[in-house]
Amino acid sequence: MSRERVVGIVGNDVPRQLVVAAGAIPFRITGSWRGRIDPAASRLLGAVDAPVARILTDLTAGRVECDALIVCADSQAHVRLFYALRATAPHLPLHLLDLPRAESIPARRFAGVQLESLMAFLAEVTGRPADISSLTAAAQAERELGRAIGRLRDRRRAVPPRCTGAAALEAMIAASQLPSHAAVARVDRAGSDVAGTVLRVHVTGSGHPDADLYRVLDQQGCVVVSEDHDTGDAAWLGAAADGADVDAVLRGLLDQHFARVGGSPTASSAERARFTRDVVVRSGAELVVGVVRDLDEAPAWDLADQAALLAEIEVPLRVRTRVLPGEEIEAVRDVVGATPEGAVSA
């Protein structure tokens, strides 16, 4: 029996249900906070967010094992990565998923074509075109993952929390790289005792490709109970749609795509700020912190709106912007350390 194909995914727009239904294992590639960036990768990509340059570094060095790669056009850095790979990696089966964010009749039509094209690509990679039967089975498996993510979210938001932020983020990133059943087990394993006295923190700003900065926050006497970036709470994990036929499933997935709040590069600042505030209210975070990397410009545009809405609920926001590679740890220590005690709401 041939092994299952592994399909690498860069970005947060791919419905895993479609990958699983085609008989492949979805494997999210996020890059990392730290690590070497190959000068050749940097030169090919130009001025891009560092984790994306590390993704290209790792792909070029063969450190990521995947049979094919899907890149989402959910940030300009990802689009550049796609263009660079298209020009330099002709043997890698490569696909761009370009889903518009704002819903309209033409946008929905274009997005439908994009999902059909994604299915055709996956069928070519695995030799197993998804049908309604495999889509239904994949939907069940993904929903199980969604429920596991929900249970994890409950543990994080409990008082006191029953899982550290680092453990939760590690589990969610790992889940995005596993078949559905293994992902459920991985997420359900995430749990740890957290003292009731620690500061409950929500993380905003740039996305977190790994849990390095969460661990620093843990060490600083915080627990990350929620976040609004796309490898954590906002990761598109567990999404699934049913239908009488393939078209109906795709329509259901598009409903969900257009209903969710996109990442900062695609969503409006107003939407992002409301999203941050709403999650903070639900998680009971006492402080919002963020590290915005240099060359990851979009989150910096959201800060004014986020600050205004968080002020209304009296939750302080502490952010460092234009953080250069190598400065991340110091930056996150700074934002927590800079918090005046009296500014933290009870």
Next chain:
Amino acid sequence: MSAPVVVPERLPSAAAATAYQREWFGRLAQRVRGGEALALANADAPHEVLRALDVPYVVNQWWSSIISAKRAGPASLGAVAAAGLPDYSRQYDVLPLGAQDLPGQDAPWGGLPAPRFAIAERGGDVTHKIFERWGRRPGTETFLLSRTAADPAPEGWWDLVAHRWEEVFGASRIDLLHGEIDDLIAWLEARLGRRMDRARLTEVMALANEQAEWNRRTRDLLASARPLPVPVTDIIPSVMVPQWHRGTRWAVEAARHLHDDVAHRIDEGAAVAPGERRRLMWIGRGLWSDLDMYRSFQEEFDAVFVWSMYLAIAADGYARYGEDPVRALAARFVGLTDLLYVPPMSSSWYVKEAVAHGVDGVVHLVADDTPGGALISAALEERGIPVLEIRGSNADIGASASVRERIAAFLRDRVPANA
């Protein structure tokens, strides 16, 4: 020793275009004061719709260049920062937003009247957020269009794109923008209380195509002319001011005027640098803050910049013929930026242009917000054309001194003089 450099007087079409924009802006401000709705449109938005609806409009990037030229950039960025926004991000696109908060006496030309509409494509991660801010200003509403990612265009797209644009960009991408332009038209009509006349849009498209054809002829003249008869610093305003008035008879006449000026200069044997021995290409946005730079290598190196993207893309990138004016308009903008920046479309085009213009070396300004720079440089180098890459923003005035030094070293080390 080189012959003395002859600097001909400014090209009449350049002087006329520059003078026209001030006069036009005055008339526009008067119309808006009289109650007409003004639109602020990003450079890659479908302006032709506004033209067909007779909505006066200002192009964001053009206004930015005026703000920069009038030294109001720092104050404008200060206003951006005061609003809690990142004044270091997309400075060239955000200057007009900041300038709206300047006191009237500090704003260029009395300031931009408050726009009723702000229209942009979702290019990059931030443009939509800048225009979101515009939409929050009193009396202004924002409309955003999608920007899709680029599929590779067929080789030699420049010979196809005017007529066979469905092949070049693909029906699906054009369908999306076509639908969104229809939505934009309906959105504008609802607010203006008047309907767009499709025949008028057809006429606007025809005028824009006529303008593009004149630009193509001018580019072809300059490609084959030896020595360079007109400085690139005259060509840029002669092309770009009319570009922002695309779809008008004035713009067609301005493009024709430029063509005739260039032809006349060639006929009279004019030379920017009579001892021309190195022909250079400038890839990327113009260094508006230091236009003298383009002419500063003539004496020491007999080097002239013979090419900038502004005329070349106006020549090859804009013409779109088709029965349905909205679809042809969608085809104009769906991939215009791809042609400039995304390999292999961009790289093959720059090579074609470099060869046609007899370029000996390329200075490539790679901005933070443009993809594909390294691949464009590599394609030129593979053709034996040396490239100097400069990374930075054209708005960064501090770069100019070091830029000159680097170009000088590049010319000395990598661009041999022709006999």
